[in-house]
Amino acid sequence: MIEIKNEKVLDWVRECAELTKPAEIVWIDGSNEQLEALRKEACDTGEMIRLNEEKLPGCYYYRTHPKDVARDEKRTVICTTYQKDAGPTNNWVQKDEMYAKLRPLFDGAMKGRTMYAIPFSMGRPGTEFAKIGIELTDSLYVVLSMNIMTHVGEAVLKQLNQGADFVKCLHSKAQIDAKNKYIAHFPEDNTIWSINSAYGGNVLLGKKCLALRIGSWLGRKEGWMAEHMLILCIENPQGEKKYVCAAFPSACGKTNLAMLIPPKHLQEAGYKAYTIGDDIAWLRIGDDGRLYAVNPENGFFGVAPGTNSKTNNNALLTTRKNTIFTNVCRNLDDNTVWWEGLDQPAPVNGEDWQGRPWNGQTATEKGAHPNSRFTAPAENCPSIAPEFFTGEGVPISAIIFGGRRAGAEPLITQSFDWNHGVFMGSKMSSETTAAADGAVGVVRYDPMAMLPFCGYHMGDYFQHWIDMGKKMSNPPKIFNVNWFRRDAEGRFIWPGFGENLRALLWALGRCEGKAEAVETPLGYVPAAGSLDLTGLDVTDEEMQEITTVDKEVWRKELDGLKEWYAKFDHMPDELIASLAKLELALD
Ligand code: OXD
Numbered sequence: 142m143i144e145i146k147n148e149k150v151l152d153w154v155r156e157c158a159e160l161t162k163p164a165e166i167v168w169i170d171g172s173n174e175q176l177e178a179l180r181k182e183a184c185d186t187g188e189m190i191r192l193n194e195e196k197l198p199g200c201y202y203y204r205t206h207p208k209d210v211a212r213d214e215k216r217t218v219i220c221t222t223y224q225k226d227a228g229p230t231n232n233w234v235q236k237d238e239m240y241a242k243l244r245p246l247f248d249g250a251m252k253g254r255t256m257y258a259i260p261f262s263m264g265r266p267g268t269e270f271a272k273i274g275i276e277l278t279d280s281l282y283v284v285l286s287m288n289i290m291t292h293v294g295e296a297v298l299k300q301l302n303q304g305a306d307f308v309k310c311l312h313s314k315a316q317i318d319a320k321n322k323y324i325a326h327f328p329e330d331n332t333i334w335s336i337n338s339a340y341g342g343n344v345l346l347g348k349k350c351l352a353l354r355i356g357s358w359l360g361r362k363e364g365w366m367a368e369h370m371l372i373l374c375i376e377n378p379q380g381e382k383k384y385v386c387a388a389f390p391s392a393c394g395k396t397n398l399a400m401l402i403p404p405k406h407l408q409e410a411g412y413k414a415y416t417i418g419d420d421i422a423w424l425r426i427g428d429d430g431r432l433y434a435v436n437p438e439n440g441f442f443g444v445a446p447g448t449n450s451k452t453n454n455n456a457l458l459t460t461r462k463n464t465i466f467t468n469v470c471r472n473l474d475d476n477t478v479w480w481e482g483l484d485q486p487a488p489v490n491g492e493d494w495q496g497r498p499w500n501g502q503t504a505t506e507k508g509a510h511p512n513s514r515f516t517a518p519a520e521n522c523p524s525i526a527p528e529f530f531t532g533e534g535v536p537i538s539a540i541i542f543g544g545r546r547a548g549a550e551p552l553i554t555q556s557f558d559w560n561h562g563v564f565m566g567s568k569m570s571s572e573t574t575a576a577a578d579g580a581v582g583v584v585r586y587d588p589m590a591m592l593p594f595c596g597y598h599m600g601d602y603f604q605h606w607i608d609m610g611k612k613m614s615n616p617p618k619i620f621n622v623n624w625f626r627r628d629a630e631g632r633f634i635w636p637g638f639g640e641n642l643r644a645l646l647w648a649l650g651r652c653e654g655k656a657e658a659v660e661t662p663l664g665y666v667p668a669a670g671s672l673d674l675t676g677l678d679v680t681d682e683e684m685q686e687i688t689t690v691d692k693e694v695w696r697k698e699l700d701g702l703k704e705w706y707a708k709f710d711h712m713p714d715e716l717i718a719s720l721a722k723l724e725l726a727l728d
């Protein structure tokens with residue numbers, strides 16, 4: 142391995158080792174040899190289980206503590222000098238106070254353990270978009286997962302030796318003590334400290350912590366954007382490629398949309414779809430005044446339950462090798478994995494996500510945790526785009542916002558312009574899911590799907606969006622979608638999954654000034670007949686229901702929206718004006 146010579150790096154690692162007192166320090170260089178030895182070690186200690194080598198080559202099973210199975214938003218904190226910088230939607234603790242509180246918890250936390258030092262890059266090392274981090278951790282699961290999710294290897298080590306700056310990420314699973322769990326961000330110091338958790342979203346510090354919370358802070362400072370968005374490429378029958386970004390709250394179908402398979406008649410017509418990213422987009426303005434996006438990650442940390450050959454065959458195929466499964470159900474007969482919704486019979490001789498004997502025929506409880514996950518290399522994905530491998534940005538034609546709402550929001554709405562699109566994003570709301578601790582199914586505002594991930598004051602975040610719009614001569618068009626409308630019986634009206642491409646093609650049609658639309662108080666919705674419905678089992682009345690704006694419903698929504706806006710001590714004038722305009726249009 143290349144020896145690290147960067148004094149700043151060495152000083153910081155020494156300081157963290159003095160605090161956490163590990164038995165030894167091991168540097169991770171991402172080589173296969175080293176990783177293979179660590180995988181073996183993880184299996185020897187029982188931390189991980191090697192799965193069936195023929196059916197799932199290179200795959201491993203891992204289980205977290207039963208109370209440590211999701212992102213913990215109550216324990217996620219933004220620590221700045223002044224509260225005004227964290228804003229009203231983040232948990233805030235004064236940064237010096239937080240260091241003082243965390244130091245005793247980290248003191249000796251790695252005693253008798255190995256501290257692994259993982260230099261990693263978000264974004265391909267050396268590209269314009271990339272940022273380097275170093276994660277220090279006492280968890281082999283973190284080491285092996287970071288090697289899937291980020292770019293680890295010699296290129297990063299070389300950059301560090303050339304003096305590259307880095308985000309300082311310190312993690313200790315400590316005692317997995319829920320009372321002392323913290324995921325603390327110090328954006329002023331480019332620092333993240335996470336303790337007493339082993340769940341991916343809390344401990345794979347390159348992902349939510351660096352790429353979104355610290356990333357959004359850096360983006361504002363440096364003039365770019367870090368967003369909770371998938372990136373999808375759609376190729377038309379003429380071979381023209383168009384790129385869209387889409388923001389949905391956690392566990393609302395971003396991975397499914399990112400890997401969508403076009404409906405048969407569109408495939409036959411020559412449409413293709415390719416995946417660039419499923420969770421995070423970093424966006425910069427190009428010299429041509431357009432917005433360009435990269436996926437800073439190198440793998441997918443996807444929700445397993447519900448993934449099957451019909452809902453997302455590409456995701457399923459992605460997980461067939463070199464994947465780590467967390468908190469799913471294990472089939473003891475053939476040492477494979479299973480989860481609810483998989484198109485395979487449940488095991489009769491299984492172990493549930495907590496390691497208890499589980500028989501799919503008699504079980505009354507779920508075999509896999511609803512937020513059980515797969516951690517899989519992006520290169521496994523059959524639909525991965527060649528653009529993913531270059532790390533150069535792709536030009537974005539459309540930005541799609543969306544939430545999980547049984548009513549109110551139409552299937553698809555186009556904003557009047559960029560600023561109105563920012564307003565659309567600011568009023569996004571969704572029913573909560575199992576991806577975060579807490580009640581599931583409660584409607585909450587989740588602007589741009591960034592409520593749990595924005596590292597600073599959201600009023601300033603909206604202003605940053607407005608300011609970015611001013612700098613672009615050719616900004617993407619902005620849309621809002623809702624795949625989750627339900628009828629009186631509670632059934633989903635829109636079929637979703639691959640069929641969502643129909644709505645995206647309408648959006649791309651709008652970008653080219655082709656598709657017909659009708660103006661409503663919320664924006665433009667598809668005119669009757671403008672959305673391709675070939676072969677769909679949705680009646681005209683149902684289409685009418687999901688593409689119109691119910692003023693009565695929206696007057697009630699408006700009350701909630703005003704309350705939401707009142708939370709902020711400052712909001713861009715442009716958004717206040719959009720809110721007033723909506724109120725007027727609903728009268
Ligand atoms: C995720 C999340 O894991 O949003 O991507 O929680």
Ligand code: MN
Pocket residue numbers: 369390391392420
């Ligand atoms: Mn996410």
